[in-house]
Amino acid sequence: MLKTIPLTTMLTIILVVLAVIAFNTPSQARKGAAKPKAAAAAKSAAPEALVARGHEVFLTNCAPCHGADAQGDDGPSLRHKGLPEAAISGAVTHGFQGEMPAFGGKLNAPDQQAVVSYVQSLQK
Numbered sequence: 204m205l206k207t208i209p210l211t212t213m214l215t216i217i218l219v220v221l222a223v224i225a226f227n228t229p230s231q232a233r234k235g236a237a238k239p240k241a242a243a244a245a246k247s248a249a250p251e252a253l254v255a256r257g258h259e260v261f262l263t264n265c266a267p268c269h270g271a272d273a274q275g276d277d278g279p280s281l282r283h284k285g286l287p288e289a290a291i292s293g294a295v296t297h298g299f300q301g302e303m304p305a306f307g308g309k310l311n312a313p314d315q316q317a318v319v320s321y322v323q324s325l326q327k
């Protein structure tokens with residue numbers, strides 16, 4: 204079978220294969236290719252930290268009623284309910300009279316934002 208392929212064709216195939224390898228290797232290792240990934244990671248780092256802080260705030264202030272993972276306890280589950288941000292921040296700021304305390308005056312603004320981000324992250 205190999206004997207039927209002319210030598211020039213074989214050489215062409217080998218050259219093409221070598222060219223593909225030579226072309227691909229440096230482009231994968233190129234530093235520039237890694238840059239957009241690094242930028243994307245940096246972008247998502249901020250919300251992740253906010254959500255992590257929000258979970259801490261949640262454990263201290265909300266978990267006694269809503270459960271450690273917001274799965275519901277005395278208070279309702281807050282997971283996968285499609286709650287819009289305004290509803291979450293409204294609940295945190297104003298509470299529900301006789302049911303849930305208002306946290307507007309209890310938590311500082313960054314912690315309120317963090318806990319809202321945490322609850323938002325549970326809606327997906």
Ligand code: HEC
Binds near residue numbers: 266284
């Ligand atoms: C004392 C118990 C208690 C605590 C503490 C508490 N909640 Fe609640 N929460 C409730 C109850 C009960 C409801 C339901 C109120 C209603 O629907 O009338 C509720 C409702 C909510 C809702 C609206 C849910 C919906 O389906 O519309 C959100 C959002 C919420 N809480 C978030 C929080 C967050 C965030 C914290 C902590 C900062 C917190 N809650 C702390 C008891 C509590």
